[in-house]
Amino acid sequence: GAGVSQSPSNKVTEKGKDVELRCDPISGHTALYWYRQSLGQGLEFLIYFQGNSAPDKSGLPSDRFSAERTGGSVSTLTIQRTQQEDSAVYLCASTPGRDGREYTDTQYFGPGTRLTVL
Amino acid sequence: AQSVTQPDIHITVSEGASLELRCNYSYGATPYLFWYVQSPGQGLQLLLKYFSGDTLVQGIKGFEAEFKRSQSSFNLRKPSVHWSDAAEYFCAVGAVSGGYNKLIFGAGTRLAVHP
Numbered sequence: 001g002a003g004v005s006q007s008p009s010n011k012v013t014e015k016g017k018d019v020e021l022r023c024d025p026i027s028g029h030t031a032l033y034w035y036r037q038s039l040g041q042g043l044e045f046l047i048y049f050q051g052n053s054a055p056d057k058s059g060l061p062s063d064r065f066s067a068e069r070t071g072g073s074v075s076t077l078t079i080q081r082t083q084q085e086d087s088a089v090y091l092c093a094s095t096p097g098r099d100g101r102e103y104t105d106t107q108y109f110g111p112g113t114r115l116t117v118l
Numbered sequence: 119a120q121s122v123t124q125p126d127i128h129i130t131v132s133e134g135a136s137l138e139l140r141c142n143y144s145y146g147a148t149p150y151l152f153w154y155v156q157s158p159g160q161g162l163q164l165l166l167k168y169f170s171g172d173t174l175v176q177g178i179k180g181f182e183a184e185f186k187r188s189q190s191s192f193n194l195r196k197p198s199v200h201w202s203d204a205a206e207y208f209c210a211v212g213a214v215s216g217g218y219n220k221l222i223f224g225a226g227t228r229l230a231v232h233p
Contacts, residue, residue, distance in 0.1 A: 004161070031218060043208065043223035050218065059220070091161060095218075104169060107221065109154075109161035 002027065004110035006092050012116045013082055021077045021113045025094030032075050033095075033107060034067060038088035046090075049075060050097055082117045089114050120145045120213050124224035131199050132232045139194040139227050141209030150212035150219060151192040153183055156226075157205045165207075168192065179203070204231045 005024045013019050025032050034046040045059040049069045060066070064082075069075040079086055089112040095105035123142045131137055143149055150169050154162040166177025173185040183194045192209060206228045212219035 033220075035221070042225050043210075043221075045220040045222070048218060048220065056215070056218075056220075093162075097218075104150075105219075106164050106167065107219070109163070111159065111161045 004092055004094050004108055006090075006110040006113050008113060009111065010114045010116075012118065014118050015084060016081055018078065018080045019082055019115065021079075021090050021115070023075045023077070023092030023094075023110060025073065025075070025092070026108055029094035029096055029108075030072065031095045031097030031105070032069060033093040034075070034077050035091045035093065035109075036061075036088045037091055037112070038085075040085075041088075043091075046077070079115075082115075084117050087115055087117045120211055120222050122209050122211050122222055122224035124207075124209055124227050126227045127225065128228045128230070130230040130232060133201050134198050137194075137196045137199045137203070137229070139207050139209075139229070141192045141194065141224060142190050143192060143209070143211045144190065145211050145213075147214075149185075149192075150214065151183075151185060152210040152212065152221065153177065153181070153192075153194050154208045154210060154223075155179075155205050156208065162208065165194070199229075199231055201231045201233060204229055 007022045032049045037043045047067045048056040064080045067077045091112045093107040093109045121144045152167045153165040165181045166175045168175045168185045206226045208226045209224045210221040
């Protein structure tokens with residue numbers, strides 16, 4: 001079946017502009033993660049969604065970053081007033097999300113969105 | 119704090135040679151450990167994972183890893199490398215919180231394979 005998809009695959013923006021990155025998880029997966037892969041910081045966790053529960057936003061680096069998940073499926077990561085240090089590959093992952101044992105699930109990653117802030 | 123160290127940033131091996139990629143972790147409880155591979159322009163693909171039980175874990179593409187608690191290590195091995203194995207490899211530990219895993223990744227090891 002279809003895997004995790006992300007769009008756009010590449011995004012170039014000017015410093016100070018807002019950007020939206022989209023993630024479509026695997027159909028039926030209830031849990032969704034965002035990670036960021038940058039030269040300076042490596043791969044780091046950003047945010048986690050599970051069903052209708054409040055998201056875990058503990059990895060978001062600043063209040064310019066926000067994310068939402070509509071209808072328990074598609075997620076959008078928004079970066080406001082982008083800075084050059086936001087340049088990175090933003091990866092999304094999903095898991096089936098079995099209550100209480102999701103830590104055993106494999107996280108399936110999308111191909112990522114490469115963001116370049118000029 | 120949890121962390122993962124991959125001491126080798128870049129490794130080059132000849133096709134057909136054996137491979138070992140090193141991974142050391144720091145985690146207070148029983149670790150959940152993972153190895154992912156990333157090919158150019160691709161997302162991360164899980165090679166194998168360890169949660170409990172047998173400390174030698176078999177994965178896809180002929181890879182295996184051994185969990186050694188005494189050494190806080192989870193090294194990845196392959197007896198004979200193929201040119202298609204050239205990629206970047208990431209070791210990760212799952213920081214379990216509220217029943218789910220925030221993966222903490224190492225910096226990665228880039229593998230080059232000579233013909």
